[in-house]
Amino acid sequence: NAGVTQTPKFQVLKTGQSMTLQCAQDMNHNSMYWYRQDPGMGLRLIYYSASEGTTDKGEVPNGYNVSRLNKREFSLRLESAAPSQTSVYFCASSEQRGRKLEQYFGPGTRLTVT
C-alpha cells in the first residue's frame, strides 16, 4: 500500500529553471493538495484540488501552477524558479470516510533554488 508518493525526493535548480513535482495517491481519495514548509513554520497551502477536474489557489500560489491529471495524480509546476521557492514541498490527499476524515501526506520533496 503506497499511499501518497512524490517524485523527486530532492532537486536543485538554478534561478529561472522550470520543473514539475509529481504526486500520486492510490487510496481513491477525491481531494489533493500541495503545501510548502519553510524553516520554523507549519505547512502553507499552495494549491488544492477538491475533486478531479477542479483546482483552487491556496495561501501562497504565486509562482506555481498545478494540474489534476486524473483522480490519482496532481502535479505542481514551477515555471521560473526563484530562491524564495527553496522549501520542502508536500503533497497530500484526503477523503471523508463516514465520521472520519482521512488525510495523508507524501514523503516530501526538498527543493533548493540557487
Add this chain to the structure above:
Amino acid sequence: AQKITQTQPGMFVQEKEAVTLDCTYDTSDPSYGLFWYKQPSSGEMIFLIYQGSYDQQNATEGRYSLNFQKARKSANLVISASQLGDSAMYFCAMREGQAGTALIFGKGTTLSVSS
C-alpha cells in the same frame, strides 16, 4: 488573527511520563475537524489523531488522545507514557467546512524525550 495557535515552541519530558501539547483554534464555522501530525527529523508527516467538531467523545488512538474543549476552542494532544521515539515536531491543524478544503497548520511544537 492566527487560526491555529501552538504556544509551546519546545517541550521536554522524561521517558514514561505523560505530556500535553497545547493547541487553540479560531473558527466561526460550526463544522470543522482538528488534526495532529508528527514530523520526525526524517521529515515525513505522520497522521496521529483526528477530532470532528460534532464528535461527542474525545478521540483516542493508542497512546495519543485529544483533549477537545469546544467552548474554549482548544484541542490539546496528550501523549501517555512517552518514548524516546516520540521526539519530533508536532503540528496541530484544522480543516474548516467541507471535507475538500485544505488544512491550516500551526507553527508546531518540538518535543524532546529524554531517558
